[in-house]
Amino acid sequence: MLARCQMVANQWGVQLVASKARGLSEYELFLSPRIEAPSLQLEVQVQIEVQETSINCQLIANQFQHSEQQKKLTKTETTITNSKTFHPSESQSYCTMMNLSLFLVFAALFNAATGNVIEDITPPTAGTPPGTSRGLRGTAPLSTPPATPPVELGTAGNYAILAKTGISTVPNSSIYGDVAVSPISHAAMTGFAMVMDLSGQRSSSSQINGKAYADDYATPTRSGLTTAVSDMETAYNDAAGRFNEDGDRTNIGAGDISGETLTPGVYTFDVDIMFSTDIAFKGDENDVFIMQTKQSLVQAANTKVELLGGVQAKNIFWQVAGNVRVGAGAQLQGVLLVKTDVLLMTGSYLNGRVLAQTACNLQMATIIEA
Secondary structure (H helix, E strand, O other): OOOEEEEEEEOOEEEEEEEOOOOOOOEEEEOOOOOOOOOEEEEEEEEEEEOOOEEEEEEEEEEEEEEOOOOEEEEEEEEEEEEEEOOHHHHHHHHHHHHHHHHHHHHHHHHHHHOOOOOOOOOOOOOOOOOOOOOEEEOOOOOOOOOOOOOOOHHHHHOOEEEOOEEEEEOOOEEEOOEEEOOOOHHHEEOOOOEEOOOOOOEEEOOEEEEEEEOOOOOOHHHHHHHHHHHHHHHHHHHHHOOOOOHHHEOHHHHEOOOOEEOOEEEEEOOOEEEOOOEEEEOOOOOOEEEEEOOOEEEOOOOEEEEEOOOOHHHEEEEEOOOEEEOOOOEEEEEEEEOOOEEEOOOOEEEEEEEEOOEEEEEOOEEEEO
């Protein structure tokens, strides 16, 4: 059983929300709303493993303190572990004590960071009206989905385009970043009028603001590309295996996400993902979005993907089991992790990467590495 907690401090106070499973009650833990900490943020994760006769707990607290004078953000990480062996009849009472103990630990962390005094950390007595206690209280299920970690690209992240069977362009396309093909020769890169470097390890083209690499180039190019292709496949499998914890994010609009504003997390589709009007991803610079489909991704001509609130294209991952078609004049954002091929049609634009397990075909298109 896994329990996750999130603690947020701001000018209104501090709140810790905990969710857990396997028959144990859910709690909302919170501190006095009179505590003010506009320059402090605490992110707390708690993992609780429940065995037949024991409970193991680990707490990881990341404290972020903003200094107005030094104009910087500092981070302090604290890890606390606890375990208890008990008779099965003791399990419920111990879980309650452990939650209260954790709460006291959080309070100590907050006090150490801010110098504030927590006035009341006493559990409410029977009959206390909801919302009046400043201590620990039972509550209806209330959970915050954990932040989605990004997909690690490994050395595949060194390329704007990486493909296994070829890269073609109908001139003139513009690629900002390196491109590579493997395990196939440079002949699979067509339309670029490549010029080989004197080292024999790379080539260049007026359409590539970077370098081009192929499996038949001089050592050590081949070994590096073999690793990159392996990393690409690992990244694809990682993205495909991410768990969608929210049923409302499954097959949205039967695959038609036209006009949608998407919030962070994992979205799963058994059908094509398509959109004929603009869509948006909304969050902050660290938020991650994973779009999974067992079929294809189809973006209509002259549509665009907007990034709101600081979202970065590098944190949007399109895991596509079929192919990708980006219409003429369309603008797409994100990393394309594609099992088959990608086509960017005339005047289309991608801010991201193409990591294709077959081919990437450009028709006077632009790719900017993100």
